[in-house]
Amino acid sequence: MALIQLQGVSKTIRRQQLLQEVSFSIERGTITVLTGINGSGKTLILKALLGLIRIKGIVTVNERPLQFGKRYPIQAGILIEMPGVLPEFTAYENLRLIADLMSGVGDADILRILQQFDLPTTKATKVRSFSLGMKQKLGIGQALLGQNDLIVLDEPTNALDTQSIENLIAELHRLQQAGKTIVVASHDRDFVTAIADKVIRVEAGRAYEA
Numbered sequence: 001m002a003l004i005q006l007q008g009v010s011k012t013i014r015r016q017q018l019l020q021e022v023s024f025s026i027e028r029g030t031i032t033v034l035t036g037i038n039g040s041g042k043t044l045i046l047k048a049l050l051g052l053i054r055i056k057g058i059v060t061v062n063e064r065p066l067q068f069g070k071r072y073p074i075q076a077g078i079l080i081e082m083p084g085v086l087p088e089f090t091a092y093e094n095l096r097l098i099a100d101l102m103s104g105v106g107d108a109d110i111l112r113i114l115q116q117f118d119l120p121t122t123k124a125t126k127v128r129s130f131s132l133g134m135k136q137k138l139g140i141g142q143a144l145l146g147q148n149d150l151i152v153l154d155e156p157t158n159a160l161d162t163q164s165i166e167n168l169i170a171e172l173h174r175l176q177q178a179g180k181t182i183v184v185a186s187h188d189r190d191f192v193t194a195i196a197d198k199v200i201r202v203e204a205g206r207a208y209e210a
């Protein structure tokens with residue numbers, strides 16, 4: 001049974017049809033990757049399946065239709081567009097803020113994420129002094145923290161070095177083994193090949209199963 005299904009999803013903004021009859025399913029415990037050139041519609045599809053934009057068509061989660069503006073039915077960790085990190089706080093404090101909103105996430109979980117992505121664990125280093133790649137890794141860490149059923153990452157390899165991409169691949173495989181469902185948008189071919197169970201090619205607002 002699919003965790004998420006998109007059926008005939010279309011989106012028009014100012015008379016421009018940006019998504020056209022997008023239909024595909026996301027199976028539980030799999031890694032689905034949306035790939036395609038800049039502006040093809042990957043981010044809009046991610047927003048549609050998260051109920052973040054109003055659409056025509058149907059998105060079901062656990063076989064129930066999603067309703068715009070209603071609470072999302074499952075717990076999701078999300079990185080879309082710029083990472084939402086607070087510059088005056090340390091990496092630990094940024095993750096702690098999210099952990100405090102969740103139950104059962106302790107210091108050990110936070111430290112494991114910091115170590116996995118080679119981020120400073122000290123109280124001295126504020127995020128304001130982080131490089132672009134470090135901020136991106138912290139944004140990924142925010143999405144991976146906690147017991148999320150679904151993890152959605154938009155272009156996670158942006159600004160990451162080779163070692164960090166390898167760490168991310170290992171972490172995504174580990175999460176998949178733990179039964180998480182992962183959806184990623186990426187135009188990084190090697191990364192896509194390394195992680196994808198299913199590839200959805202997005203072209204001019206249409207989606208094709210590769």
Ligand SMILES: Nc1ncnc2c1ncn2[C@@H]1O[C@H](COP(=O)(O)OP(=O)(O)OP(=O)(O)O)[C@@H](O)[C@H]1O
Nearest residue numbers: 013018036037038039040041042043044045155185
């Ligand atoms: N709020 C909006 N208003 C008008 N056009 C929009 C809006 N959001 C997205 N678009 C347009 O929709 C198209 C798809 O955008 P989207 O962000 O989904 O692309 P993408 O495939 O994620 O691109 P990238 O690889 O650059 O992240 C683009 O042409 C974009 O300009």
